[in-house]
């Protein structure tokens with residue numbers, strides 16, 4: 001993406017950034033600049049993201065001053081202004097509710113915050129903090145409704161709870177249930193994202209004064225911290241679906257709380273539809289309001305969010321009871337730009353520095369659509385932060401996106417280095433549920449990446465990832481990340497009109513993503529996409545594409561029944577195609593190698609990060625790993641070489657070879673877990689082929705046969721089982737080679753459709769296999 005404020009521009013030499021940016025008086029001043037603090041200096045005035053006036057509002061917050069855009073020197077090709085309009089005449093909560101006056105002593109709370117947990121690590125040894133935490137818990141708005149909430153959940157099969165962001169739903173309701181001693185069995189709380197599940201479990205275990213994994217634990221893919229005494233378990237919705245495979249009626253749970261249900265992820269919808277069936281089986285006739293007749297082990301379902309369509313959810317569960325929790329602990333002032341911004345990165349950069357230079361301490365959370373934007377803004381902020389006057393605090397930057405390894409993700413929860421302001425650059429994984437201690441300001445670009453699956457009636461299809469505008473619901477959730485420990489501020493880089501025109505919520509993921517993996521899991525619990533009662537039915541083409549894929553993998557037979565092979569596939573926490581590869585490797589005696597390759601493919605970080613600034617050095621350093629048969633054997637070479645290293649040598653080795661240590665570390669963990677699963681199901685993972693390519697390629701083809709493409713006269717490839725013309729991704733080691741046919745891992749749609757993870761395989765074998773299926 002082009003970036004107006006190129007980090008390479010030698011601004012400092014030509015025009016002193018500091019002076020122009022922070023100390024030059026504005027050429028013209030807008031007198032009625034509104035304070036970020038709202039009412040005192042608001043008067044429908046504008047906050048213009050420009051040079052800083054130095055004026056300070058009565059409460060100590062400087063005005064976000066007027067007029068001239070950040071002047072970043074001659075090299076900056078454009079100058080823009082970002083204008084904020086305070087959107088209310090009163091201080092109000094994020095969803096338009098009047099905020100309750102903050103209770104308690106703010107300074108005391110600040111002090112307490114320092115002592116609180118801020119990461120996913122357990123801090124059991126800190127008992128004196130517990131009383132402060134109890135005091136804090138008691139001050140949350142939801143605390144007033146504690147007894148009423150427990151009673152409602154007890155009295156009804158299903159309870160829908162709608163409460164503002166930060167009111168205390170996610171951390172408190174499970175604890176109220178636990179402490180009431182009126183609920184038998186475990187309490188599951190599902191989260192759409194793993195970072196939320198792990199950080200919430202850490203926080204709640206500290207509030208309980210227990211080590212993480214004891215009474216309160218979590219379970220996410222490839223990571224679980226629970227024990228025999230665990231009663232409260234935060235888990236991703238995907239994990240709950242997986243648990244149903246072993247426990248179809250979820251009998252170990254007395255309560256299942258589906259949190260952030262408004263997100264309507266595919267797994268959330270699967271959970272909701274399955275719960276409806278489980279309620280019938282465990283509780284008898286579902287009564288909606290009220291509870292069904294006595295049952296030895298009834299299930300209670302709670303559905304929660306700050307921004308859900310309560311009526312729709314209530315209807316889905318036969319007119320279930322809806323509880324509204326009013327109020328949030330701290331208000332959030334929301335500002336919109338006066339004009340729309342074409343370049344959200346530029347606008348975010350300017351807004352960040354305006355806050356950083358002019359506003360009181362407090363960390364900043366910036367929402368961006370994806371990793372690429374995060375890296376670009378990270379580099380711009382670093383460049384300009386280095387040019388700040390010494391008197392100005394430094395900046396600690398923390399990226400946060402899904403493909404960042406867990407250890408890296410949890411860094412956002414640790415306090416900024418002293419004397420610096422923390423700036424978190426996040427995708428929408430930080431949008432719901434989580435509290436990042438210290439965050440006072442949110443900058444919302446209004447953009448997100450949205451996955452869309454393009455199903456082909458041939459059974460092949462691909463996911464596209466496009467940058468789109470967010471929804472109202474996301475905007476509210478993002479604003480809700482501020483104001484969790486004190487008053488917060490949210491700067492939206494879009495106009496109020498744009499906000500008003502936003503869709504209320506996203507189209508449910510079930511209607512726009514691949515259903516293959518879910519269908520396999522459902523088949524294992526005797527359910528089906530075609531018969532389950534979903535809130536919104538999936539598209540028939542997506543169901544047929546999923547059925548066809550499973551049939552091609554031999555996971556189901558002609559009557560759509562699960563085969564033994566399908567059962568075995570579902571045991572592995574892998575995409576069905578990859579599970580088929582793993583099982584095929586047993587026949588081809590290449591499991592040892594295949595597990596390493598699949599671990600790398602499952603790792604969230606790329607093994608070969610794009611290093612555009614050092615492309616040539618990277619290519620020559622990586623050349624020694626290159627395998628003639630393609631990317632996956634190349635990846636295997638890297639992992640085998642990495643395995644040989646002593647621990648102390650690894651970092652330097654990865655740096656010298658331009659490979660991503662994070663990816664390798666994560667893959668090593670995943671590999672250990674896959675080996676564990678193999679041992680449990682009697683697959684000999686030690687069975688290898690000493691790196692011989694034939695057996696490895698035959699195994700890969702078995703799972704990826706749908707991903708074959710044949711060479712066309714113009715050098716592109718055409719899908720064997722789809723109409724798309726695709727190119728080998730420029731990042732592939734085979735980008736400059738031609739083969740009669742290729743197979744690939746995934747198609748990525750940018751300006752054209754690229755095949756990523758490409759390899760030449762046994763061309764004749766693959767081509768024949770693909771054609772016979774066509």
Ligand SMILES: Nc1ncnc2c1ncn2[C@@H]1O[C@H](COP(=O)(O)OP(=O)(O)OP(=O)(O)O)[C@@H](O)[C@H]1O
Nearest residue numbers: 165166167168169170171172203306433435437484
């Ligand atoms: N890790 C943490 N560190 C400090 N305070 C926290 C932490 N987690 C929660 N809190 C405090 O507890 C409050 C309630 O958090 P909780 O996640 O339960 O709210 P919620 O109603 O579920 O919000 P949301 O809808 O945004 O998920 C927060 O506003 C914050 O004050």
